[in-house]
Amino acid sequence: MKKNLIYGIDDIPPLAEVVPLGFQHYLTMFGSTVAIPLILKDALGIGDDKVALAMLISTMFFVSGITTLLQTTFGNRLPLIQGGTFSLLTPTITICGMAGLSTAGWEVRMQHVQGAVILGGVVEALIGYSGLVGKLLKYVGPITIAPTIALIGLSLYQFGAPEAGRHWGIGGLTIALIILFSQYMKRTHRAFELFPVMLGILIAWGTSWLLTTMGVFGPGHPAAVKTDDIASADWFRVPLPFQWGMPVFGAAAFIGMLAGFLASIVESVGDYYACARLAGAPVPDKRVVSRGIGMEGVGCVIAGIFGTGNGTTSYSENIGAIGLTRVGSRRVVQVGGVIMLVLATFGKFGALFTTIPAPIVGGMYCAMFGMIASVGLSNLQFVDLNSARNLFIIGFAFFMGLSVPVYFTQHPFQLGAELSWLADIVNTLGKTGMAVGALVAFVLDNTIPGTDEERGLTAWKA
Secondary structure, eight states: OGGGOSBOTTOOOOHHHHHHHHHHHHHHHHHHHHHHHHHHHHHHTOTTOHHHHHHHHHHHHHHHHHHHHHHHHHSSOSSOOEEOOGGGHHHHHHHHTSTTTTTSOHHHHHHHHHHHHHHHHHHHHHHHHTTHHHHHGGGOOHHHHHHHHHHHHHTTGGGSHHHHTTSHHHHHHHHHHHHIIIIISTTTOHHHHHOHHHHHHHHHHHHHHHHHHTTSSOTTOTTOOOOGGGTTSOSOOOOOTTTTOOOOOOHHHHHHHHHHHHHHHHHHHHHHHHHHHHHTOOOOOHHHHHHHHHHHHHHHHHHHHHTOSSOOEEOHHHHHHHHHHTBOOHHHHHHHHHHHHHHHTOHHHHHHHTTSOHHHHHHHHHHHHHHHHHHHHHGGGGSOTTOHHHHHHHHHHHHHHHHHHHHHHHSOOOOOSTTHHHHHHHHHHHTOHHHHHHHHHHHHHHHSOOOHHHHTHHHHHO
């Protein structure tokens, strides 16, 4: 991949390029980061309180900036944006609905979520820094990594076309522009080569604003740019630790939250391999992975202290941006982290970006998540694809990673009231496609007889 990169992991682009490139990462992660508070607002009890929601969104970005800088500087040092994780949504909603909390104020619910996230972060940090994750890597090869990474992208299909399809004119325009700039016009001008995602979003967003201003898109139109919430946002506010009150630590909430952390760890390990490959970095060894998972645990503790209602993990969307722009510079992501920190203190600026219509966000996902899936598949170049053994494992892992989550959604695992915490763990893992695919591929690849050369381990290590 190195020869195809404009900037490698250790390269430092000039200031005129590094700032907009960092801002592009900010734009790329914005949709998912904003989506988490929007999904959780009813479960937390925030409802239509726009001021509280704006503060929660700003806190999410502020913590993302801190954890991104920590990960890229002291963690695995890969160009990975750190942000909220969808893996913790189900456990968080479950905690907010627990007896005694369903009628409590949103700050009280948040305090219980904070306690569970902090304890979960401590466990994740111990798993990472103890080297437990790294020790398992000697049993992980390309047959395990390929479906794990690919399913990260494929399992997010419901956020692509369904969102873009709310208005295919604007959603399709976003997709077409990103493809046009990143693939067809990348050699015509350096701007298309470096900023295809940002340019695609800004042009589509500007088109939506223009049509809204002209009255073509009415107030209830899915592609309309709605600016009502900007007025209610603060001009300047710095998120503070324990701003919602002191965390409440409960055993039931903590155990339920662990399921989300386990799924997040599996996803992050796959992200490390994908990011390293696209950024031209060496294949992550056990020390790199251990530091990364350990630092993600520290990041979740920080998220719990500030009260984001969520944890932190590596963002797959931004790995896709690296693939499209061919810029894998660590410095670019660090600048993106600084931009998150600074802009999170300007409430009006953050509220402005909540006006991006859903079809544009969905169109961006269509372009990004497919790139992640193909990066996962590219790991199969090391494997003997004429081997019936390998073909069976790969195909079975993909199929189960897509099929098992559907089963668990339709038929949740139940063990009664006393073991409901165990059922929550099983259900959360069962609904996580990359966790299912990784487990199936890992077990079969290490139990079905096969030579190192056949399994791709020889070429993988080389």
